Amino acid sequence: MQLAQAYQHCLGIARNHYENFPTASKLLRADLRPAVAAIYAFARHADDLADEGDATGETRIKQLDAWETLLERCESDETIDHPVFMALGDAVRKHQLPIEELHNLLIAFRMDVTIHAYSSFDELRFYCKHSANPVGRLMLALHGVDSSEAVRCSDSICTALQLINFWQDLSVDLPRGRCYLPQTWLQESGLNSQDMLGGNISLEKLQPVLKHALQTTSDLLEDGVALLPMLPFRLRLQIAATIHGGRRMLGKIEKVTQPMEERASLSSGEWKTLLLPVLKDTLFPAFAIKRKPA
Known part of the structure; x- marks a missing residue:
């Protein structure tokens, strides 16, 4: 998958969900929208892992752990073959984003499962x-x-x-x-x-x-x-x-x-x-x- 395709994948996720999240806002600078969409796609899927479907709490935690493993890889591994993390990793490097804030989101999603x-x-x-x-x-x-x-x-x-x-x-x-x-x-x-x-x-x-x-x-x-x-x-x-x-x-x-x-x-x-x-x-x-x- 090419990087442009990965960003398009994330933009598609952002445009298909209504949330209180500034993904598709026309107020955002056009050059920043792909990065915001990548952040959203990452968070959207993690939120679904924590909340959607009928999986057990134990399964949800394991799935969130696997999602975090991909997050850890994407910062330095430009060959990662996953559209969300291909785009997210590029956004983190290009804009020098604090990746610890993405890890913090996963802490909250785990809390959704257990508290x-x-x-x-x-x-x-x-x-x-x-x-x-x-x-x-x-x-x-x-x-x-x-x-x-x-x-x-x-x-x-x-x-x-x-x-x-x-x-x-x-x-x-x-x-x-x-x-x-x-x-x-x-x-x-x-x-x-x-x-x-x-x-x-x-x-x-x-x-x-x-x-x-x-x-x-x-x-x-x-x-x-x-x-x-x-x-x-x-x-x-x-x-x-x-x-x-x-x-x-x-x-x-x-x-x-x-x-x-x-x-x-x-x-x-x-x-x-x-x-x-x-x-x-x-x-x-x-x-x-x-x-x-x-």
Whole structure:
């Protein structure tokens, strides 16, 4: 297989999946899209190994281990005969990507197999450190942004986005046996993860927990706004849109009356209303830092 074919294979995977991942975004520089697609194809397949089908947990872990072996080879072995790793290895070398962040993603996928509830927020943040933050760090590396403050702000945004996804998907995750609300938060309202998984809860008790979860997530998202002035224009536009979308989603989740049964989402019309504030924050990022969210 030729390298160009390998990249086309990855781009095809990216275009055929809808995800909160900047694979096919027209905001990305055209020369960076193949590398992002290679990262996505790597993560997509690993995610499927962890979640899809009816394989046992032991089998899933072995498959993820085999996937990591290919990752270890691809950095230095240009003869590797696998389209995802042929493209990914080229992207890592060409853009000097931190390959440890790809290994971090695999840590999170293994956690998906073995852990289905979290005792504390620190444990949940450890998961986000490996499941979400690597994506932001890889995007920064692709754009040549490497300051420690930029990485810190990116981590805050990525962790917030992962948490938003958790609070948005309570009605999806709980029936699948996964509770991401930390046990310590639940205990403050007299609840526990088994209550959540069994559906044996009162909304009156759950509401303070969700309020705390949404506020904690909002604080993280706002902490990341300082990243905007550090980014090149195209990436800044994309991250500004991500931040505004995250804010709007937090508001939508807060208004859901049956969080165990309903899933909040943003319509195309709601996204369109964000165009002007996103453009303002992209053109005047310093003001975006000072301005309180609407």
